[in-house]
Amino acid sequence: MxxxxxxxxxxxxxxxxxxxxxxxxxxxxxxxxxxxxxxxxxxxxxxxxxxxxxxxxxxxxxxxxxxxxxxxxxxxxxxxxxxxxxxxxxxxxxHAQLLDDRRTLRAVESALRGLESAATAGPDARGAGSGATHIGPLARRLGIRPATLRAWETAGVVRPRRDAMTGYRVYDEADVRDARLTHQLRRGGYPLERIAPLIARVRAAGGLEPLEAALGDWQGRLSARxxxxxxxxxxxxxxxxxxx
Missing domain, CATH: 1.10.1660.10 (Multidrug-efflux Transporter Regulator; Chain: A; Domain 2)
Incomplete structure (x- = not known):
């Protein structure tokens, strides 16, 4: 009533x-x-x-x-x-999307830890300290095929420049970083279409260190949601x- x-x-x-x-x-x-x-x-x-x-x-x-x-x-x-x-x-x-976002955050955190571990292992393990490299040497360092790097380039997750004289792909330190981060995420089962925006975030942040700071904000926003x-x-x- x-x-x-x-x-x-x-x-x-x-x-x-x-x-x-x-x-x-x-x-x-x-x-x-x-x-x-x-x-x-x-x-x-x-x-x-x-x-x-x-x-x-x-x-x-x-x-x-x-x-x-x-x-x-x-x-x-x-x-x-x-x-x-x-x-x-x-x-x-x-709710499923929120859970998926949490898993993505954990994957990025795990990938960053993997990159930090490689960085502290020394130049031989890191293989990137000297700067620019080409597709063959980079593929060997990552344990993947050159065709995989070319596929990543097509997907926009790595963006090597072309040597003006030879036309060969040249990967600078930022490209090597992006390739290593992509490799870590692919090993975690993430498809390229989901990795591309994360790599874009790394580039926009100016590297991994600013991204690490952004992860705390990302976690806070997920908790707020x-x-x-x-x-x-x-x-x-x-x-x-x-x-x-």
């Missing part, structure tokens, strides 16, 4: 908007996108909302930090269409209960 009285109390768009620091247009946009249930209308055609809409809006805004706007919108649309199992599947997908997913799950469950 109390629940029925609560869900029949009318709210104006401005009531929802002010409560969450939104514009009334944003609230209307969320309704039109299916993120909120359809609003009622007064005799004059004005939208009217209920506490159920307020709970839906609260759930959506709580889902966004952990799942992203697009996934959060898809989750809410599925719930509002009565497809709760589909909504839960979408939630599971986000995990906690945001917990908050979003609690608000989504509250909305599901209120919908009945």
């Amino acid at each position: 109390g629940r029925n009285l609560q869900t029949t109390r009318h709210l104006r768009p401005i009531d929802l908007a002010r409560r969450h620091g939104l514009s009334t247009q944003a609230v209307r946009n969320y309704e039109e996108a299916g993120i909120l249930p359809a609003a009622g209308r007064t005799a004059h055609g004005y939208r009217t909302y209920t506490p159920l809409h307020a709970t839906a809006l609260r759930a959506f805004l709580a889902l966004v930090p952990g799942h992203g706007h697009q996934a959060a919108a898809s989750i809410m649309r599925a719930v509002n269409q009565g497809a709760v199992d589909e909504a839960l599947r979408l939630v599971d997908e986000s 995990g906690r945001a997913m917990l908050t979003g799950a609690a608000e989504l469950e509250a909305y599901l209960r209120e919908r009945g």
Whole structure:
């Protein structure tokens, strides 16, 4: 009985908007996108909302930090269409992506440790101290075929320059670093399409040392996403209960 009285109390768009620091247009946009249930209308055609809409809006805004706007919108649309199992599947997908991101982070950390170990083993083990090298010697150092290095070049994970006179590939110290990091990640089972953006991050950071500092920030953002997913799950469950 109390629940029925609560869900029949009318709210104006401005009531929802002010409560969450939104514009009334944003609230209307969320309704039109299916993120909120359809609003009622007064005799004059004005939208009217209920506490159920307020709970839906609260759930959506709580889902966004952990799942992203697009996934959060898809989750809410599925719930509002009565497809709760589909909504839960979408939630599971986000959790799986977070787990995958954590595994990638661990793989990068492991790869960096492997590079540090090689660096402390001395020039013979490292094989890169003298600077530029060519495809054959680099392939032998890594224990791979030259064709593998060419495939990595095609994928954009290594970018050797060409000698102007001979046309041979020349790998400078940064290229050797990228090749070694790629080798470590490939040994961990990561495909080239996932390695390429990580190598790009190394290049943008200016080397491994800045990247190591960035890994702490990456870990912090993953933890924040995990906690945001917990908050979003609690608000989504509250909305599901209120919908009945």
